[in-house]
Amino acid sequence: MTDHTRVNNIAVDSSVVLDGKEIKLNYFRWKSDNNLRNDSIKIFSLSPISRRVNEVNGFALGAGHFENQNIEIQVINGLNIEASPISLALISFSINVPFESLFVGINDNAISNVAFFDDKIKTYIKINGLNVSSGGFMGGAEVRGINISIFSGMNKMNGFSVGGILNTKSFSGVSISGLANLSDNGNGVQVGISNVSRRHNGIQIGLFNNSKELRGVQFGLWNTNGRRKLPFFNWQFKNK
Template sequence: MKRINQVMSVKSFIASRKVMLIYILLFSGSCFGQDNTSKATDTLIRNIPSSPSVVFDGRDINLHYFKWKSENNLRNDSIKIFSLSPISRRVNKVNGFVLGVGHYENANIKIQTINGLNVEASPLSLALFSISINVPFEALFVGINDNVISNVAFFDDCKDTYVKINGLNISSGGFTGGAELRGFNISIISGMNKMNGFSVGGILNTKNFSGVSISGLANISDSGNGIQIGSSNVSRRHKGIQIGLFNNSKDLRGMQFGLWNTNGKRKLPFINWQFKK
């Protein structure tokens, strides 16, 4: 009987220990198991003002910095080695080779960048050159009087830059605005915001040009710095040399060689110059 009582007391002790353990676990869960951190954080984010900042260690820290970094992180497919053009709306950079029919504005990415080779057959600019005969015709004589140009594709139509090319561009047509190129350009007709480097083609129209441009019909720029060689050369503000049948610059700092040369000071055949205002 005594042995039985001892066994029962041991079982009772073990049972009481289990009950106490369960009670401790439940109590701990009720006290520490509820994590309100995410809720509090969400509340804080929703209540952040439009231009928040805090002072930490003597410096102002923008509370939207990490949110901005997250929203602007590159996707896994945002950088490619090869792409067709128009480039996908999800790709903002190609380091390698692009082949296609041209580039157009992207609603998702402000500027798409190509580092390498861009080859395209642009039907739009090729049609502009072949169908709109007034464009090449006017371009031939624009060096005599830049007011001859009536098409807004020249000079005054400037789209925001949406594609940048660092390298070599080869095109049967060319750009019609909204492009910047740093490198080598070979195209029939091109309209760009900026061209830095060497260009060979039929017509080159740029807002800003720097380098050497050789065109069969016309080189047209709003601001030029370098050498223009073509049948007709026009640069409203030019620093450098113009060589062609007709050369025209409203504000020249350099030399002109051609059949008829016009600058801000004089009009002369064969050779003209201007080095001061």
């Protein structure tokens, strides 16, 4: 049997370029006493996903995901279902978000204080497919596909989302939220009681809509963008 040697002094983000392709040296690191590499792929996994698994192609089921200190990013291609035990805590924690954003349409200066999600949290979980959660993410996530959750704070959402609150750094697609949609950069359609986006290309539909840099239209009780504030209908296609 070949004797494998561990390489423990390779930095997590180290890489080399061979034939024009970047290869992460972290791939060659050995992480466990029985010399298992962190490049395991599974069809089914419980969550949190094992520290030795970096990709699930199929189905993940469990209580949610947490940052893995051994693998930079874990990926789920398929279906992710979470019965999160912290769903009530998420609602309590985020209950101030919709109330703050409700008044953004009235007080334009409030947009700088709205609790946009911390973009300093690096992405550690990517889901390509369908995500269903009784709670939601608290950051460090990217979803490409369909998201159904009570509360989601994530770095990136591309696709269709439905739930109570969606709070993202980057959003593209359609989001229908019972309370609020908040994003730094939005592309698509936001539907909710309150829709707040610092930069938005598309449509906002709700009681209160606000986008500092809008390229599109707003329908709601009160609509605010970089050019004007109007009831019922507003638009902006050029920045100031």
